[in-house]
Amino acid sequence: MCNRYRMSAKQAEVASHFGIDPALIMPEPGPLPPPELFPKRSAYVVRDDDGVRTLDIMRWGFPPPPRARAPVTNVRNLGSPFWRAALNRPDRRCLVPVTEFCEWEGEPGSKVERWFNLPASSLFAFAGVWRPTEDGKAFAFLTCEPNPMVSAIHRKAMPVILNPEDYESWLNGEVESACSLAQPFPSQLMSVR
Template identity: 40%
Template sequence: MTNLYRLDAPAGAIAVAFDAEAGDDPWTGDYVAPGRPAPVIVSDGRGGSRRFLRPRLWGVPPPPQGTRPVTTVRNLQSPFWIGTLRHPELRCLVPATAFAEWSGAQGAKRQHWFSVASRPIFAFAGIQRQIEDWPGFAILTTDPNRLVAHYQPKAMPVILQAEDHDRWLTADWREAAALVAAYPGQSMTVGDAPP
């Protein structure tokens, strides 16, 4: 399960890459772990004609029986998630430059960094929730492609193709749900350190 990624680009460069307005987002580039702030891209809620960079915390409030923030979404049929997923204005793009997975036996785990070869900044499919004063986001996951499965057989983040960004932010759920799939492994790279 992904619980660490990097976004090694400042807010201005992210805004340019996603045709978004950065506003006064202070992001300068760093790693992102659960509970840490990071920028996400949201649409204006009116057909997605404008996009904005917004700071959010990685993790959304847990379900009633939970105690820890939820950072990834896997069960798309869960009553806890379906209401959020059906509303395009609650979906977001989560910019990243690489994500980490671990492999190996307990006590001897190795970290591996995955990136998209042709895109220095790419986007995960995300959702956002704000309950009281907790503006957070979570990343959707899916079955891993062959490259990621070699290191992490359980899941990988949903990486969106650039041409699908608008669909994720604006389409009805039936159309957007079709985007929840593994990114082609042949278009990715892996190494022991972030690219």
């Protein structure tokens, strides 16, 4: 389960990559998200707001279901009623800008962090969902079966990485076609360090 990633791109690069009008990116009151991201922290999220692509700041982690205690950061079971409400509504789908993500390798007590990125693009996106909460907006991102590169380090899952040509389909497509994008990203288009 991916619970650490980085987003070190500047706002102008994010605007260009995701098709956001730079004039719509206003400095938020208070601190901007840090480049190193963990659950319960604020991060950038791209979403459509009445047909206009916007850059938003949200907290990472959905409020948990009744029997759980920790926020839910990764969407694994797309058929779960817990996620269906967000997945069925295009206005609750989002893109999570990322420059690299981390998985841990090794035995407990001697684990080493491994960082994955896309050499052809310094900025990419996870498929995400969001919802309003009493404490503001919160998001989580989808995971899927890992590709061979990721599974060598983390066998359970990897984030759903979208190709730029699939951003619109994820944000505004019918639920079945949007969820069909939850596929392992090709290993040959990634690197790890």
